[in-house]
Amino acid sequence: MKKIMIVEDDKTIAEELLFLLNNSDYEGIILKDFENSKKEILAANPDLILLDINIPYLNGELLLKEIRKESNIPVIMVTSKESEADEVISYSYGADDYITKPYNPTILLLKINALLKRCENNKSMITYKDIVFDIGKGIVKRNDKEIILTKNEIIIFNLLLSNKDRIVTKDELMTDLWNNDEYINENALTVNISRLRSKLSDLGYEDIIETRKGIGYRIV
Amino acid sequence: MKYRDYLKDNLVGIIIYLSTIILIVLILNAFKMPIFVSIICFCIFIICGISIITISYIKKNSFYKNYLSNLEKLSKKYLILETIPEPNTYEEKILVNSLYDINKSMIENINEYQRSTIEFKEFVELWIHEVKIPISSMVLKCHNNKEKYDKAFLSLIRRLDNQIDEVLYYVRSENTEKDFSITEVSLKEVIRNVGLKNKDDLLENNIDFITDLKNIKICTDKKWLEFIINQIINNSIKYKKDKESSIKIRTTEYDEKTVLEIYDNGIGIPSKDIKRVFDKSFTGTNGREKVKSTGMGLYIVKKLCDKLGHSIFIESKEKEYTKVLLEFGKNEYYKIVR
Numbered sequence: 001m002k003k004i005m006i007v008e009d010d011k012t013i014a015e016e017l018l019f020l021l022n023n024s025d026y027e028g029i030i031l032k033d034f035e036n037s038k039k040e041i042l043a044a045n046p047d048l049i050l051l052d053i054n055i056p057y058l059n060g061e062l063l064l065k066e067i068r069k070e071s072n073i074p075v076i077m078v079t080s081k082e083s084e085a086d087e088v089i090s091y092s093y094g095a096d097d098y099i100t101k102p103y104n105p106t107i108l109l110l111k112i113n114a115l116l117k118r119c120e121n122n123k124s125m126i127t128y129k130d131i132v133f134d135i136g137k138g139i140v141k142r143n144d145k146e147i148i149l150t151k152n153e154i155i156i157f158n159l160l161l162s163n164k165d166r167i168v169t170k171d172e173l174m175t176d177l178w179n180n181d182e183y184i185n186e187n188a189l190t191v192n193i194s195r196l197r198s199k200l201s202d203l204g205y206e207d208i209i210e211t212r213k214g215i216g217y218r219i220v
Numbered sequence: 221m222k223y224r225d226y227l228k229d230n231l232v233g234i235i236i237y238l239s240t241i242i243l244i245v246l247i248l249n250a251f252k253m254p255i256f257v258s259i260i261c262f263c264i265f266i267i268c269g270i271s272i273i274t275i276s277y278i279k280k281n282s283f284y285k286n287y288l289s290n291l292e293k294l295s296k297k298y299l300i301l302e303t304i305p306e307p308n309t310y311e312e313k314i315l316v317n318s319l320y321d322i323n324k325s326m327i328e329n330i331n332e333y334q335r336s337t338i339e340f341k342e343f344v345e346l347w348i349h350e351v352k353i354p355i356s357s358m359v360l361k362c363h364n365n366k367e368k369y370d371k372a373f374l375s376l377i378r379r380l381d382n383q384i385d386e387v388l389y390y391v392r393s394e395n396t397e398k399d400f401s402i403t404e405v406s407l408k409e410v411i412r413n414v415g416l417k418n419k420d421d422l423l424e425n426n427i428d429f430i431t432d433l434k435n436i437k438i439c440t441d442k443k444w445l446e447f448i449i450n451q452i453i454n455n456s457i458k459y460k461k462d463k464e465s466s467i468k469i470r471t472t473e474y475d476e477k478t479v480l481e482i483y484d485n486g487i488g489i490p491s492k493d494i495k496r497v498f499d500k501s502f503t504g505t506n507g508r509e510k511v512k513s514t515g516m517g518l519y520i521v522k523k524l525c526d527k528l529g530h531s532i533f534i535e536s537k538e539k540e541y542t543k544v545l546l547e548f549g550k551n552e553y554y555k556i557v558r
Contacts, residue, residue: 084444174419181411
């Protein structure tokens with residue numbers, strides 16, 4: 001399980017974030033000692049840090065600068081300040097991503113997911129049972145049979161496969177699609193999923209995508 | 221300064237002077253002086269009087285003429301002091317000194333006023349920053365307890381957040397200082413962020429969100445532009461038609477500018493209202509009848525566009541469509557500097 005450090009001085013937000021992360025198959029840890037923040041973070045050795053800019057003692061931007069001296073842990077900056085300048089500073093200090101409060105939790109999870117994946121040396125091939133999914137080319141292979149997926153199908157299949165242990169909600173799928181400039185509605189999502197299903201059944205996997213009514217989908 | 225007016229100002233002196241001359245001539249006559257002596261005296265006095273008054277007129281006129289013409293040329297009149305040469309006469313000194321004092325007290329006044337606006341602006345920014353924290357908590361709580369809070373709740377929070385942003389950008393747009401930073405921004409990314417922000421409202425209202433965007437980068441402040449487009453999209457959602465609503469966004473590139481077109485097939489704007497949509501506090505027929513509106517949204521949008529140097533136009537036909545055009549100039553200078 002990936003460890004994610006939450007650096008946030010507002011207790012409610014920190015606890016809700018912890019709950020959100022734990023529910024999404026991550027192990028969240030909340031930073032407690034802001035005075036020795038750098039030490040505690042490095043000791044915990046997380047896979048990713050959610051770093052608020054406005055925190056006591058060392059502010060987020062300076063803390064990031066300090067962390068970067070010793071580690072390349074992926075960092076997502078979080079702030080409620082609506083200003084371009086903060087964003088520019090954060091990136092120049094080595095932040096990997098930036099999100100403004102109040103953020104959409106689904107988008108935050110997508111950003112975490114994407115960032116962690118990017119750090120795992122860009123795995124562009126996912127294997128599932130004896131299916132090989134080449135994300136870059138958008139091709140699904142089984143033995144000698146190849147099937148080409150459309151852009152929407154690639155996004156959907158990719159999200160389902162990278163979360164195969166849990167149900168992926170409709171909202172998550174829609175958000176991921178919208179995040180990739182595919183502004184479709186829920187009917188189109190259903191159509192895309194049934195197309196994906198029929199393509200996969202051509203490969204011999206009949207009921208690989210299970211529908212959980214009212215919640216979402218899951219790979220079985 | 222006109223000579224005639226100057227004479228009028230010195231009328232009393234002239235009258236006294238003339239009467240003195242007449243008196244002297246009369247006295248000379250009384251002492252039986254030859255008539256030509258009186259005439260010579262009279263002429264000398266008159267010539268003297270005219271030259272005294274003319275010389276002093278010329279001197280004053282050169283100062284005031286310069287002063288008045290400079291005043292007329294200046295767009296910022298309060299800078300007049302800088303253009304006045306060293307005063308020579310007592311009168312000029314009085315004028316210059318009093319101008320200096322007036323200017324100084326005015327500057328102090330303005331500084332005080334400016335300080336209080338800046339303090340107010342800082343307070344508002346800080347307050348907004350603080351208020352976003354509980355809002356984030358609410359969003360997270362809603363997301364984590366979906367059984368307890370439904371989507372309508374989230375939609376309310378979004379409305380609250382939008383209203384707060386309106387205050388933030390109002391304060392920013394009213395302020396004279398430039399607190400935006402221009403960078404190269406991808407239009408696709410801006411539309412993506414705005415789309416994601418309004419995703420739930422668009423889906424719930426069955427509005428098709430159709431985009432045709434090329435990979436175009438423009439020079440602007442990303443946050444400000446996101447606010448501007450978010451306001452426009454919010455209006456499109458607010459004033460949608462009941463059936464088959466859609467929002468179409470596309471970009472067109474010209475030699476000297478890039479145009480972003482946001483088109484919706486909503487209820488449109490009555491032609492009598494369209495000229496005033498950018499006016500402060502103007503709500504119009506739609507704003508009064510359909511959804512409550514503050515009339516501030518488009519006013520702020522226009523102000524921000526002016527500051528960023530973008531142009532904005534609205535076209536509409538009642539019951540058919542509304543089209544908003546945003547024009548971004550291509551700044552070659554900026555590219556060279558980079």
